[in-house]
Amino acid sequence: MRKILLLFLFSLSSINYAQNPGDIAQHFGSLPGFNNAFNSTATQPDGKIVMGGFFTAFKGVTENYIIRLNADGSKDTAFNTGTGFNDYVYSVVLQPDGKVLVGGYFTTYKGVTENRIVRLNADGSKDATFNTGTGFNDYVYSIAVQPDGKILVGGSFTTYKGVAENRIIRLNPDGSKDATFNTGTGFNNYVYSIALQSDGKILMGGFFTSYKGVTGNNKIIRLNADGSKDNTFITGTGFSSDIKTIITQPDGKIVVGGSFTSYKGVTENYIIRLNADGSKDTTFATGTGPNNNVFSIALQLDGKVLLGGVFTAYNGVTENRIIRLNANGSKDVTFDTGTGSTGNIYSITLQSDGKIIVGGVFTTYKGVAENSIIRLNTDGSKDHTYDVGKGFTLAVYATAIQPDGKILVGGRFTSYKGVTENRIIRLNADGSKDISFNTGTGVNGFGFSNYVSTIVLQSDGKILIAGNFTGYNGVTENYIIRLNPNGSRDNTFITGSGFNNVVNAIALQSDGKILLGGYFTTYNGATETRIIRLNPDGSKDNTFTTGTGFNSGANSIVVQSDGKILVGGEFTAYQGITENRIIRLNPDGSKDNTFTTGTGFNSGVRSIALQSDGRIVTGGDFTTYQSVTENRIIRLNPDGSKDATFTSGSGFNESVYCVVLHSGGKILLGGAFNTYKGVTENYIIRLNPDGNKDTVFDTGTGFNGFGGFGNYISSIALNPDGKIFVAGNFTTYKDSGESAYLIALHSETSLATENFTNSNGVSLYPNPVKDILNIDLVDNTRISSVKIYDLQGKLLLEKASNDIDVSSLSVGVYLIKIKSEKGEFTKKFIKE
Structure with missing residues (x-):
């Protein structure tokens, strides 16, 4: 019998479309966008875009500093970057052969040493024909590929392959140094931007003030193809501060953006256009210009110029971090950015259809949440067809x-x-x-x-x-x-001036009165210390007398069937008497002395769940109860003593935030923990009534994500259809990023309470069922056998028919295994 049962269970596990308790039942959308800025892009001819930057996640899923997106904004899974880079990417450049050059501050790619530069194949693998040896010793900020395939690299580095190369070098296509490009002692400070001219000359901008030991090259220079300075490009005293970006126009004019406020000693705030000889182009009139740094410039085919950066005004008028200028430097009023961006914009990329991809560290655009990426239409409105995540934006x-x-x-x-x-x-x-x-x-x-x-x-x-x-x-x-x-x-619910601090807990009584707990110390102007009971109209219920109340916060309130009230929280006293983090009150607010907790808990109680037998499951931050080790979970008897039949062993390694009773006496727990009894359990677990893990509820890798407040589960709610709604601060579940902060999981009941149609056209209904369970095959495929098992694998019924009489079965959950000419499938159903 044991062998038969094992074979049966194996056959269930081998069905690739079967679902189990703990599997995802419903998505609510991924976290939108990136968790940090991207600042460089390379657009492929097929519309795909390689992005590099500071980010470590996209749509809540780990993507370390580089990613390729499809034209619709989805991740291109054909570009496999593995563990990605270990640090920032500053420059991404596409070669004509489809290979991708990447520069930054990283020292590894996919766990292998790659110092600040690497070339990738079109599939994301390293191009081994590009040999950089020990690479660079410091940042690579800019890369430009010449028509002959040679590669210009600028940054803050001072060596390449262990040899002195000060902030600039030209490489051959194989990664060796191009000795025909003579930079001598190079630059004395950073090179941030490189722009190639059609005549082969090279524009460079940055924070430098000298080249080859010669001063007077303030933040900008033009070099000849051999690395010598082009003396026909006359910049005089140059710029007052660093250049972040340079764009060359088809007519040879040069648009420059950065942190500067003057050029050649004349005020020029953060943006200027130069003629080919280095003189200011006076036809580009910016007035007082932006009021802060310009980080990105994009030139449209019609000559209009997009600017992104830190600025919040242009020519004295509010423009939050993005603007489009006409060819003469005036604002283009047809490009409506509204309230603009709430954070810095580092990258602007024009697509062939005129749409605009914008990246930075912003969290909103025009007042709507957008995490570090958005695609705009040509008029500045958001392009809603670009799907970079559409779930909740925060916990x-x-x-x-x-x-x-x-x-x-x-x-x-x-x-x-x-x-x-x-x-x-x-x-x-x-x-x-x-x-x-x-x-x-x-x-x-x-x-x-x-x-x-x-x-x-x-x-x-x-x-x-x-x-x-x-x-x-x-x-x-x-x-x-x-x-x-x-x-x-x-x-009709009148609260007056309300509370003066946070309310954490609400509990409804059967008579309609409302218990509230939290950190407040007043309600409607009167002293009410962290607990109160209101009448249904919002007035204080004066029959509930709490005296001086709690000395710290109340987190959880549960009303018993006898009207007594369990309260858990951070408090260590009630009405001036020691009560460590848990207490039971009588209906009038007095302490219930039949509930004896001794020294109580040593830290906060976050959640309380009352079982039908009166036992109390308690979760929180605590590590002891009555001075005995109890790590964040315990079950108490109705008198406050520990229930020794509930064995939690070493318990949880971090806090339990929510406790929910599930069917069959099982207990769902969520919190900030990632182990239970020393075994990995990421933020959620279901326990059997004895405190052991319920292995039927399979959460796999559990929850994870990215958030400034850490990852945790804060709420678990049970749907009448059996689904389990889980909420908190997470962006992935079982490594899927399709539900940020809210997800629904299957339970045994939810899996068994659906009419079912599989991909082969086999329908199972009704479900739940009282008498006859129907099986329909839409293409008249013949059923060869039907077997019904209990959840322990015991065969209960067997026949070959499209309608099965299950009236003799007891109420409960069962498994049905149907075999037809097109194969087998197994499904759960409920007998009512």
């Missing part, structure tokens, strides 16, 4: 599932699917925005720190939201508000 902290399947979502995010959504949204069951829930300008507060931390749905459909905010839809609402089902403020 999700709270979810609530409505009876109709709609999903309330709250957190720190400011947009969803490219549309502004400030910290609160309601989604339809398919993940689209529910437009009937109108939040207006949403939740505001103290800048980046504001968020919605908890959402509670009332039985009448009204919605309580709380957190760290001071307004909703432009009206003052301090830390709490109740919304109508359509998203409008419920004016």
Whole structure:
């Protein structure tokens, strides 16, 4: 029997389309864009774009400093960069043969030493025919490929292959030094930009003041093809500060941008156009120019000039970090950037169709979240066909599932699917925005720190939201508000001046009263120290007497069926008496002395879940309970003593933020941990009732991501259909980046509660089923056998039929294995 069972289980595991508990049930979109700037691009003839920069992730998935995108903005998986570079990329240049030159500050590529320069094949592999030896000893900032295949390299380096080469060198196509390019002692400071002229002369800009030991070459110079200075290019005293970028026009004129504020001793703020001889082109009138650095210039075919940088004004008028100029230097008013970018722009790339790819460290464009990349139409509007990620932009902290399947979502995010959504949204069951829930300008507060931390749905459909905010839809609402089902403020819930600090926890009583806990010390102007009970209309319930309350924050509140109230948090005292991080209160607010916790916990309690038998699962930051080691998880008996039947061993290595009871007495846990009992478990796990890991719930590599506040799971919500909604600060699950900050996972129930049609046209319905389970084959394929097993692998029924009578089975979950002429498939179903 054991051999048969093992073969059966193996056959299940070999079905490539089968899903299991813990698999992804629903995506909500990847994190948009990059996690840091890209500053150099190379556009291929097929429209694909190689990007290099400071980033280490794209759409929430690791991409170390280089990536190639398809024309639609998706990652080109044919360009395999492996572990990528170990440090910044500053220059990416495409050769005519499709190979890609990359320069920067890196010292490895795919884990192999490559000092600051490498050439890649079209598939991302290293081009071994380009031999750079020990490479450069410092930054490579700029690379330019000549028509003859020779390669100019500029930067801050002073050696190449161990030989002195001061900030400039020309290489042969094989990586050897081109000895015909004589730079002598080179430059005395950085070379940032190289531009090739059609006559073979070479423009260089940077921070240098001398070349070959001769001073008077201030930040710009033009060299002849042999490396000698071109004395026909007369720059006089040059620029007052460094040049970041140089672009040559077809007519030989030269557009220069950087940090300078003068040229030849005359004021020229950050941008200028020069004639071919180095004189200022007076037909390009910029007025007072930008008010800060220009990092990127792109020249359109019609002669218009795009500028990107740090500036927030041009010629005295607000222009946030991007502008398009007419050929005469005036602003092009047909290019509407609105409020522009919130962060620096380092790269502007023109595509053959006129669309514009913009990169930098910005987080919004025209007030909508855009993480370091956007493609613009020719009029400055966002090109919505360019898909660089369309999920939430920041962490999700709270979810609530409505009876109709709609999903309330709250957190720190400011947009969803490219549309502004400030910290609160309601989604339809398919993940689209529910437009009937109108939040207006949403939740505001103290800048980046504001968020919605908890959402509670009332039985009448009204919605309580709380957190760290001071307004909703432009009206003052301090830390709490109740919304109508359509998203409008419920004016029957009157909170006055509200709370003076964060609300972390909400618990509804059966009588409609509302318990609230957090870090507040006042409510509506009166002292209320970190806990309060409100009447349904928002007034204080004076029958709940808390005295001096807690001395620190309350994080979790659970109401028992007998009306008693469990509270967990950071506090060490209640009403002036020691109570370490957990307490049970009577319905009137007095301490329940039948709940004895002794010395309690040594650190915070984050979440409490009450089992039907009265036992209490508690998670948090703590490492001891009653002075005995208990790492972040414990189950207590109803009297407060430890439940010794729950064995957590060495427990978790970091905090548990949420505890949710699942079917069959199992326990879902989320938090900041990445091990349980010494074994890797990234931020989520399901435990059996005895505290051991439930291996049926397979989370694989778990959650990971990129965020300034670390990675964690903050909320787990159970959908009536069995799906598990998980929210937090993550961008990948099982190495998939298609759900940032919110995802739905399968449970046994969700897998078994769907009518099923497989790719071979086999339909299974209804599911759940009471009597007859139907199997339809749309092309009349013959069924050769049907077998039904319990979850332990025991064969219960067997026949060859399109309708199976399952009325004799007990209520529960079963496996059905169907064999036809087109193969086999296995599926779960529920017997009602």
